[in-house]
Amino acid sequence: MTDRTENLLLALPGLLLLAVAFFVPIARMLALSVSGPDGVTLDHFARFLSDPFYLGVLWRTVRLAAVITLICALIGFPFAYIMARVGPRLRLWMVIAVILPLMTSVVIRTFGWMVLLGRSGLVPRILRDLGLADRGFGLMQTETAIVIGMVQVLLPFMTLSILGVISRLDRRLEEAARTMGCSFAATIRTVVLPLAMPGIVAGSLLVFTLSASSFVTPNLLGGTRIQVLAASIYKSVTQTLDWPFAAAQAVILFAGVLLVLIPYAKMTARRDG
């Protein structure tokens, strides 16, 4: 027996598991999405793509995911930079602070936000007391609520991805830039940021794909009126029992995420190379 066949034999159970647990469901989803009463049809896709309502849902999903990714990056980068540059003891606490929320279920954290953002919750009440909002103001069932909740849920993924890269950067590069007369802001912009790019890209990818496909938080914070694609798929499966249409929507979501993934992945590959 050659090494090659031996390796293949060893890998076989894993490959089989992958095939059964990953490729078969995806193949079935693809098959379902083009199945009609009389054989193969593209009607479900046509229905989605010709209906302004569903296009609106798709656009909202993409837009929210982009906004959430941007905010996560804006918060995550400075946070990760500070984490990488403080002493080891403080860094430990900061890492714990980032990871701790992950120990609680997303559902429970979302319920927490529901209490905070509701009409008589803490956040709208403070805004009202400060005179920044009127009496009937509430944040629940708005896109803002979704963004707030999702950023809190996904921030650790961004921070940790960036932290991994920044903590490996050579500090002497920054010191060199400063001795050459660079301001702090310019050092960050011209030295740290470009070098941290792979981490930011990886984090953004994670956050974007997770938020585009997330269901629980947008559904609970946005309510039934503000639908994202995942919620629309859920409704098609459980309420109208239109499984082929649900599969078509899932394929569109899948394709959309892939479309974002490919250029991003290429970008990081080039930078690493």
Place this chain on the structure above:
Amino acid sequence: MKTRFGSAILGTLVLALMAGTAMAQDKTLKINSFGGAYEQAHRKCVITPFEKETGATVQVVTAYSADAFAQLRAQKAAPQFDVVHFSGGQEIVGAKEGLLAPIDPGKLTNIADIYDFAKSGIARGEGPAYSIAAIGMIYDSKAMSEAPRSWKDLLDPKTSAHLVLADISNGYGMLGFLMLNKVEGGDLANIQPGLDAVKKLLDGGATVVSTSPEIQQEFAQNGAWLAPYASDYAFTLAKAGLPAKFVQGAEGTPASYITVNLVANRPNQELALKFIDMSLSKSAQECFANELRYTPTNAKAVLSPEVAAGVAYGAEGVKGLLRFDAATIEANRAAWVEKWNKTIAH
């Protein structure tokens, strides 16, 4: 060859199973119930008294109407339930498909006391309604100095910002919406007037929720005053300490009938009929009204004033009950849900 062998094994298995049930048939009854507080009340009001009286054992399977109906359909050749309970009008479809057996009124001692509308289909196989969830208006008696009286009151722009609507994926939500549609001039062939009204209410600040507990949350935390919903849920809110009260709309009260049905082709129908009879009894229905605020269908049921205020009670109270055609709702559900989703998402 292989398939023949397989079917032979299957046949033996079915025979063995049937022999098993045949031996136990006299003294066990298999039914479904809806779980949670409902099942507790069901045990207290019907199941335990029945077991005591007949010495039979009742096996309860927790399954909502739609699930129980799906099981019944799948088991058409060899049904496993003796009695099934439905709340979404499944008995109408089930009777048409021959899954349920017609009931001889002579076998039920309590049937004479049941209001006519609740037993009109028993000869066709649609089981009698033993409880009714009446859909009316739940309102906050502290926040609203004047109780709503008519379904049109829901459309008052003054209360829009404090109104909660239930999504029509929710059974009660569907009935409330159809009633709103009706008072706005629509019918089951045309739900546009209802959708237009919903759109106006949403523009005025109303919220949509998809599950019952969210209604409680809206009333407790988010300043909701008014919701078209069921009598039993008004009681749930009151039990949670909220000043919630239930009132029937003047134009009529859509009703969700909770029916008890005799499954066709089961060996122990005598025992099953006894169980159905028990569900229709005065004491069982009074018990359901006390426990969960369901409207009794037994004309002889006597309720305390406090309980009576929370349900549609007596000949006067049930006169306004109306039932939308379950078969039409079922046939249109997918299309309506999509239209509704588009309306509320604007």
